[in-house]
Amino acid sequence: MVHGEAWTIKEFFTYPNEYIYWTIQIVMYPFMTGLVAGAFVLSSLYHVFGVKQLKGIARFSLVFSFALLPVAMLPLLMHLQQPLRGIEVMLTPHFTSAIAAFGIVFSTYGMIVASELWFVFRKHFVETALALKAIEGRTVLQQGQYLLFSILTLGAWDISHDALEADERAVKKLAAAGIPVACFLHGYAGFIFGSVKANALWMTPLMPVIFICSAVVSGIALCILTYILTMEIRKQLSRRRRLAHPELPSMDELKSAEAHVVAMTSRYLLMFMVAAITLELLDLIFRGYTAVKSWDILRSVIYERDFVNIFVVQYGLGNLVPFVLFLIPGLTIRRAAVGTVLVLLGVFMMRWNVVIGGQAFSSSFSGFMHYVLPLWPDSMETLKEGLVGALIVAGVPFCLFYLLNKVMPVFKETH
Amino acid sequence: MISRRSFCKKSLLIAGGLAIPLSCLELFDPKRLLAEKDEKGARWVFLVDTRKCVGCGFCVKGCKVENEVPYDANVTRTWVERYVVTKDGKTHIDSPKGARDGFPNKGIDIGHGKLEEIKDEDIEKAFFVPKLCNQCDNPPCVQVCPVGATYQTADGVVLVDRKWCIGCGYCIMGCPYGVRFFHPVFHVAEKCNFCYHRITKGMQTACVDSCAFGARRVGNLRDPEDPVTKVIMTERVNVLKEEYGTKPQVFYLGLSKEVK
Numbered sequence: 001m002v003h004g005e006a007w008t009i010k011e012f013f014t015y016p017n018e019y020i021y022w023t024i025q026i027v028m029y030p031f032m033t034g035l036v037a038g039a040f041v042l043s044s045l046y047h048v049f050g051v052k053q054l055k056g057i058a059r060f061s062l063v064f065s066f067a068l069l070p071v072a073m074l075p076l077l078m079h080l081q082q083p084l085r086g087i088e089v090m091l092t093p094h095f096t097s098a099i100a101a102f103g104i105v106f107s108t109y110g111m112i113v114a115s116e117l118w119f120v121f122r123k124h125f126v127e128t129a130l131a132l133k134a135i136e137g138r139t140v141l142q143q144g145q146y147l148l149f150s151i152l153t154l155g156a157w158d159i160s161h162d163a164l165e166a167d168e169r170a171v172k173k174l175a176a177a178g179i180p181v182a183c184f185l186h187g188y189a190g191f192i193f194g195s196v197k198a199n200a201l202w203m204t205p206l207m208p209v210i211f212i213c214s215a216v217v218s219g220i221a222l223c224i225l226t227y228i229l230t231m232e233i234r235k236q237l238s239r240r241r242r243l244a245h246p247e248l249p250s251m252d253e254l255k256s257a258e259a260h261v262v263a264m265t266s267r268y269l270l271m272f273m274v275a276a277i278t279l280e281l282l283d284l285i286f287r288g289y290t291a292v293k294s295w296d297i298l299r300s301v302i303y304e305r306d307f308v309n310i311f312v313v314q315y316g317l318g319n320l321v322p323f324v325l326f327l328i329p330g331l332t333i334r335r336a337a338v339g340t341v342l343v344l345l346g347v348f349m350m351r352w353n354v355v356i357g358g359q360a361f362s363s364s365f366s367g368f369m370h371y372v373l374p375l376w377p378d379s380m381e382t383l384k385e386g387l388v389g390a391l392i393v394a395g396v397p398f399c400l401f402y403l404l405n406k407v408m409p410v411f412k413e414t415h
Numbered sequence: 416m417i418s419r420r421s422f423c424k425k426s427l428l429i430a431g432g433l434a435i436p437l438s439c440l441e442l443f444d445p446k447r448l449l450a451e452k453d454e455k456g457a458r459w460v461f462l463v464d465t466r467k468c469v470g471c472g473f474c475v476k477g478c479k480v481e482n483e484v485p486y487d488a489n490v491t492r493t494w495v496e497r498y499v500v501t502k503d504g505k506t507h508i509d510s511p512k513g514a515r516d517g518f519p520n521k522g523i524d525i526g527h528g529k530l531e532e533i534k535d536e537d538i539e540k541a542f543f544v545p546k547l548c549n550q551c552d553n554p555p556c557v558q559v560c561p562v563g564a565t566y567q568t569a570d571g572v573v574l575v576d577r578k579w580c581i582g583c584g585y586c587i588m589g590c591p592y593g594v595r596f597f598h599p600v601f602h603v604a605e606k607c608n609f610c611y612h613r614i615t616k617g618m619q620t621a622c623v624d625s626c627a628f629g630a631r632r633v634g635n636l637r638d639p640e641d642p643v644t645k646v647i648m649t650e651r652v653n654v655l656k657e658e659y660g661t662k663p664q665v666f667y668l669g670l671s672k673e674v675k
Contacts, residue, residue, distance in 0.1 A: 002490045003597035011526040013508035013675075015546075015593030016494045021584040081582025081602040088562045088581055099561035099585055104434075156419075197555060197659055198591035293658075363593045364675035366508055367526070 003081065006382055007374055012367035020359045020371040023385040025079035027355045028393045030189045030211060031218065031348055033072040035397075037186040038219010039065035040113065040178055045268065047116075047175035053264040059120060060230075060410040061223040066113050067401035072185075073106065075393050078384045098192040105188060109181045116174040118154070119167045121408045125152040126159050152407070186215040193354060200294030200365075201301070201358040206283050213276035218347035220269045224262055225340040226401075228333055231258040234411065262336045266326050269343065277319055280350070297365045305368065306357050314353055318346015457570040458636040459609050459664070462643045462652070463545050466669040467630035470495050470543035472517040477625030479515065481610060483600075490596040491515065492607040493547040493622055498673055499523060500539045506673045507533060514543075544674050545631060547622070548573065548594040548607035549655065549663030556586035556595065556606075565604065571664060572611050577603050591659045609633060636664075 004019025039061040045051045046058035077083050090107075093100035129149035132142055156163075187208040193199075194207025235254050242250065284302070287295060302310060322339040356371050374386030383389060417425075478493045479486050494513030500506050509524040522530030554573050556565050564579035565586050575586075580603035587595040587604060598605035610620035614633060618624075623631045634643025646652070652666040655674070667674075 002488050002599045003602070005489060009527070013496075013510070013525075016510055016513040017490050017587075017596035018593045019596075021587050021597070076583075079583070081584075081597055082580065085562075085579070085581040088579065092562050092579075094561055094563035096558045097561040097585065098559070099583065102561070192585075196559070196588050198589055363591055364508070366506075366675055 003381070006379070007372045007385070009370040009372060010367060011370070012362075013364055014362035014367035014369060015364055018362055018369065020356065020369055022355055022359060023079070023371065024352075024373060024387070024390045025075040025385055025393070027348070027351045028075040028390050029072070029079075030186070030193075030215075030355075031351045032068060032075060032393065032397075033186050033189050034211065034215030034218045034347065034351075035222050036065050036068040036072050036109075036219070037182040037212070038216045038221075039068060039223050040182040040219070041216050042220050042223050042265070042268070044175040044179050044182075047171055048179065051264075053260070054268075056261040057223060057227055057265055060227055061219075062113070062117060062120065063404050063408055063410045064223060064226060064397075064401055065219075066117055067404050068397045069110055069113065070400065071393060071397045074396060075389075076102075078389055078393070098188055098195055101188050105181065105185050109178070109185050112174055112178045112181055116171055116178065117408060118152075119170045119174065122153065122156060122167055123159050123164060124409070125149050126157055129153055130157075148407070183212050187212050193358070198363060199358050200298055200361075202354065204283055204287075206279060207354075210276065210279045210283065213272055213279055214347050214350055216272045217269060217276050218344055220265060220272065221340040221343040221347070224265050224269065225337060225344070226398075227265075228258065228262060228337050228340075230411075259333060262333060263331050266331060266336055266339070269340075270323070270326050273319065273323060273343070277315075294365065297361045301357060301360050301368070305360060305370075306353060309349060310353050310357070314346055314349040318342055318349050322346070456637065459550065459571050459614060460634055460636045460643065460647065461547065461550070461609065461665040462632045462634060462646055462668065463665060464630045464632075464668040465542060465544050465671075465674075467628045468495065468543040468545055469628055469630075470497055470514060470518050471627070472514040473625040473627065474545060474622035474631060475513050475515045477621040478607070481613075481621035484605070485599050486515075488599045489513075490599070490605075492594070492605070493545065496544045496546060496674075497523070497541070498544065498671070499533055499541045500673055501533060501537045502539050503537070507531065508675065540671075542669075542671065544667075544670075545622075546592070546594070546655075547665060548609075549592055549661065549665045550609060552662035552664060553660060555589040555591070555659070555661055556604075559585045559589040561585065568611075570615075572609050573606070574608050574611060575604050575606060577601050580604050591656050591661065592663075 002019070004021050007023065008019040010018075042054070043058045043060075043062040043065065046054040077086050080086050089100060090103035093103055095101075129146060129152075132138065132146040132149065135142060138146060190208035190211030193202040193211075194204055196202045231254060235251055238249065238254060239251060287298060322342040325335050325339040325342070328335070359369060359371070361368055374382035377383035377386055377388050472495060475491055475494055478484070479491060482492055484490065484492055489512065491513035494510050496508055496510045497514070497518055498506060498508055507523040509518075511518065511520070511524045520530055522532045525531050550572050552571065554565075554567055557567050557573060560566075560580075561583060562579060562581055564576045564581070565573060566576070567573050577598075582597065582603055584597070584604070587597070590606075595604055595606045597603070610618075610622075613620055620631075620633050623633050632643050634641040634647075636644050636647065638644055639648075646668070647666050650668065652668055653670040654663040654666060655670075657663070
């Protein structure tokens with residue numbers, strides 16, 4: 001069986017070699033990259049623009065963005081037919097290809113986030129290392145921790161007031177430099193699609209901008225949702241711990257902090273949502289208005305075959321419903337949680353409709369192809385490019401976030 | 416002792432310097448520059464006479480055997496399309512298994528294993544169109560390949576390095592003609608290369624050799640005495656999907672407006 005045959009159903013005339021080659025992993029790729037960029041932009045709103053109300057979520061989203069970073073690459077690797085050669089993109093980049101920019105933009109961005117994190121958490125590293133150093137007769141685990149934190153300080157043990165202020169300035173500069181790079185990271189993901197002239201649905205200069213806007217939307221939504229979830233877990237934990245340690249913040253204190261942050265962040269979410277939806281609709285209307293040669297087949301895909309995916313799930317459930325949920329006054333945590341889940345669904349469906357929808361018609365404009373998502377893997381191929389592969393990609397950032405949080409506690413007051 | 420600031424500066428400088436990939440040096444490859452200027456070299460082109468094609472599919476068979484594309488796999492480097500235009504103005508197209516076995520059924524294959532029967536009296540015109548890689552002068556597949564595994568030779572043929580391709584599928588997406596696919600055995604991008612191993616030794620391509628009707632011909636555009644060049648220069652030839660700006664180098668005689 002040839003690659004793509006397992007999940008492609010053909011109808012009418014398609015060229016013999018045409019299959020759905022870019023599957024759910026290529027849907028996951030811009031989705032995950034978008035989350036990285038969005039989470040970073042959210043954290044920068046505090047660091048660069050001084051939106052003080054977002055302080056609570058800024059550090060959280062910065063660490064989360066770092067946890068998401070390696071996962072932006074994972075779907076690409078899983079989709080490659082020769083994954084062991086994936087590193088060649090970094091080693092022998094062919095610069096006329098949009099994918100070749102990946103190595104440079106991705107590593108630049110990674111370095112910026114890593115440095116920013118270091119400046120934010122340097123005080124914590126030093127304090128932890130010093131505290132561990134003071135312990136007499138360290139256990140193996142403590143010794144390991146001591147080594148780890150000593151290395152993480154990179155030899156900068158100075159935590160005087162001046163040094164910490166210098167750190168703050170560095171964070172601000174890095175965050176400012178990071179915004180364009182984060183946008184570029186995602187913009188070029190849109191460019192990968194927008195520059196494929198052979199594909200009538202993808203071919204639009206608006207593609208990178210649409211991708212950036214919806215990336216910020218999805219990143220903010222995921223940060224709000226994860227923030228709510230972690231705060232809920234903390235509340236439950238603190239209820240138990242407060243019995244032993246009464247100095248810990250009370251349930252009510254945690255709750256009000258949470259509500260405040262969520263309300264503030266969701267306002268930014270709404271702003272970016274308006275921009276994203278406007279651009280997407282502009283693209284759709286423009287295509288219909290100009291009605292070039294490809295419009296006939298695009299119309300039948302958009303308004304007939306993918307109608308439910310595009311208008312019901314993406315625009316209806318994923319955009320309109322959360323929009324209304326956020327706009328109704330007196331935003332509750334529960335409503336915000338439902339809203340953000342729907343927003344994430346909407347952005348995911350936007351990626352799905354672009355990637356899969358773009359391959360739903362033949363280049364001959366005479367036939368259609370339908371992607372049947374492999375649910376249960378029966379081969380390596382259907383494992384990698386099916387539901388299981390997508391779930392692996394979706395789960396990894398949370399595991400990484402858990403581990404990172406052990407080293408860089410997002411809720412600890414550091415400065 | 417080196418200060419932290421100067422250490423950071425210097426290491427950034429070194430890292431930046433190392434980051435300039437050696438591939439950039441390709442720009443100054445004198446051999447390549449010479450080859451591109453070489454007027455005496457070949458520019459391989461293809462001529463398809465659709466009026467002569469009978470849809471027997473021998474070319475598809477010949478190509479599969481010659482180029483190690485698994486015989487039963489539902490992908491092919493070259494294929495033949497059947498066009499049936501009915502009196503109501505509709506165009507019915509199919510290419511079952513790329514026409515490897517010709518067109519054994521009169522009905523048009525519409526997918527899902529179904530055939531659409533068309534009455535003889537409803538047919539306005541019908542014809543066959545062989546397809547293959549257009550070896551474009553401005554190949555989008557070469558442009559989008561992230562590692563340079565797809566490249567163009569000085570004589571115009573676009574090749575794929577099977578040892579270098581990472582299998583991302585970007586070239587498959589970038590080709591407006593749908594000629595590319597993943598090789599079922601090597602798991603890398605695959606396409607027609609005008610039987611480069613044959614034409615560079617003065618032989619014909621496998622599909623040209625298999626065609627009993629002279630519907631396929633390969634030639635050198637830089638040789639004015641080449642019979643194929645003479646036809647391209649003097650007769651009314653056409654190319655597929657010119658609007659994509661890829662400058663295809665497969666020329667068709669007797670192309671109809673229905674051809675996609």
